[in-house]
Amino acid sequence: MNKTRLEAFSDGVLAIIITIMVLEIKVPHGVEFVDLKPLFPKFLSYVLSFIYIGIYWNNHHYLIHGMSKVNGKILWANLHLLFWLSLVPVATGWMGEHNFAKASLTLYGIVLLFSSIAYFILQRIIIRSEGGNSILAKAIGGDFKGKISTVLYVVGIASSFYNEWIAGLAYLIVSFIWLIPDKRIEKVLVSKD
Amino acid sequence: MNKTRLEAFSDGVLAIIITIMVLEIKVPHGVEFVDLKPLFPKFLSYVLSFIYIGIYWNNHHYLIHGMSKVNGKILWANLHLLFWLSLVPVATGWMGEHNFAKASLTLYGIVLLFSSIAYFILQRIIIRSEGGNSILAKAIGGDFKGKISTVLYVVGIASSFYNEWIAGLAYLIVSFIWLIPDKRIEKVLVSKD
Amino acid sequence: MNKTRLEAFSDGVLAIIITIMVLEIKVPHGVEFVDLKPLFPKFLSYVLSFIYIGIYWNNHHYLIHGMSKVNGKILWANLHLLFWLSLVPVATGWMGEHNFAKASLTLYGIVLLFSSIAYFILQRIIIRSEGGNSILAKAIGGDFKGKISTVLYVVGIASSFYNEWIAGLAYLIVSFIWLIPDKRIEKVLVSKD
């Protein structure tokens, strides 16, 4: 079984998710610059989610690149990940519409948490299929970033009931952690080629 | 004729179908958790349809993978399948909007039934093109799952006039039947590679 | 220059065009079967346009398959075709919304006519690039179907001012002409492989 279609389908879904989020930024009715003001929280939430989906696409890219064979379980674990990511636009829209209100930050955190769990499951299933001594298993290693992200999502969700700023900060920190390029994985995989 | 574009186009359409369904889950106007409540039936119907489209993508993946050559008939049989699947978002939206009302379950069943018929036709045309002794023909065999699904769709449609729970259960059972990985087909095709 | 991206981008755009048309079939507000009735003309216009986009995808598939090299002119002629096809959903939606009213049939015919002209231009540019004695040039030959389609579009547009049935019939005939598989082209191209 080749992995081309798995990549193509995932790329398609991720491309659509990242782009339909922009549809939440509705064309303003007025024609003055001041009419753009209510779009600002929507724009901010769009930027954050764009970065998140970008991170997932990036990591997915490396993960699948390092994988040598596909099976039914991997196909479904991948669909499971895409399912949770497909809810990001709804959560983003709610957050932008209500100016980062507490409840919307809770929902956003929950969607991010489940997405990260789905990613973790996909990673586990691929590593099990590839073998514990595979290049991929070594490249991922202890998955420190994954673990710290989970902790931060839980902190974000819990704090969102009391303070929206702490929750937002938690999600922001996760995105920064992943934005910093993972030289190690890149090197291991490049050396393979 | 190569099959790359058939796969690419189908992947594109299926990726869009699976993702635009989420657009039915409109961003709620209120900002409390209670405002998410009306989204629950929409979410449930989205989950069900996501699994269905996932199953079709999965099976389509195997079917086309096992196919060696494309012709005009196959291209159109494939478009015919995509046509019926493209109606799934409308049926899903109706079902979610009206909390799984009887009529919406009938429509949903009809769309699923026609999709499965279209898939059956595509399968037949490909098998005829490949030859009755081809690996694909053997892998598909008596197509027991396909037959039992058709029966369940008809049961679901008929019962939807009287009871929405039986109908819903019938569609749920079909999805479970297909979610259980078809080890047999996978093995036959993998052994080919 | 390879043609993979030309195909991938065209497939993406065509997949989106064919799928967003279904968004015009809005989820009905009521929950009875009778509430589906106003959707019927929308459904019919969707079927017709789905077939049209399917035909274009099919022909585009053969045309690009028979092409050996890409250049800047071909890229733009291809974008020009996609531009006109991207207007099909708007024209389809108008036609479906107003039950195939005269003016909507005129607009639909105009969009189809410009699409066919754009396809003709793309075909010319590719043939010129490939050479008059190329397999593709021979396969396309006198392009009888293309010529008769243009005549029928003009007939449809002209008659739409007086009678919507004649116009609709003209567009329907064109779709039938193209649905009949073009054995000749298929053979010539297959023999090449």
Add this chain to the structure above:
Amino acid sequence: MNKTRLEAFSDGVLAIIITIMVLEIKVPHGVEFVDLKPLFPKFLSYVLSFIYIGIYWNNHHYLIHGMSKVNGKILWANLHLLFWLSLVPVATGWMGEHNFAKASLTLYGIVLLFSSIAYFILQRIIIRSEGGNSILAKAIGGDFKGKISTVLYVVGIASSFYNEWIAGLAYLIVSFIWLIPDKRIEKVLVSKD
């Protein structure tokens, strides 16, 4: 690391951007030709943005084609470009909705300016990765077109506060500059193959 997925994902996003813009051209409520009149500025703005996205796709095609290796920085620079281009539909919709009003031309120019800066950054990062003596570096050379475009965008944005016609003209000139095929780059890259 191969560049196939970078191309596939970018093609997906660009295909969606170019196609969802047409959703701004809402189906008119009336059924007379006169009801199409308010769509005219929307249509015009759609044409302009379609050409712009087409130009970006075209140049992106050449740029990535001339690139030999991918790294994390390139992936993010590419996502950064796609981010700004994803805002084109919103700016286009605002411009079309309000008949090319001054403020909407300012916003449109800003989005175009940031897109061009993002493209410039992507180009720089790729050239640095490929090396200053690479074929790509030579093909791009002094990037005269890029520089003149930036100047014209700034002129357009500045003049949009006083006169919408000058601003519109500036953006139109940029599109013409890029529409004229860049024979030089094409030749250099073709000679490589």
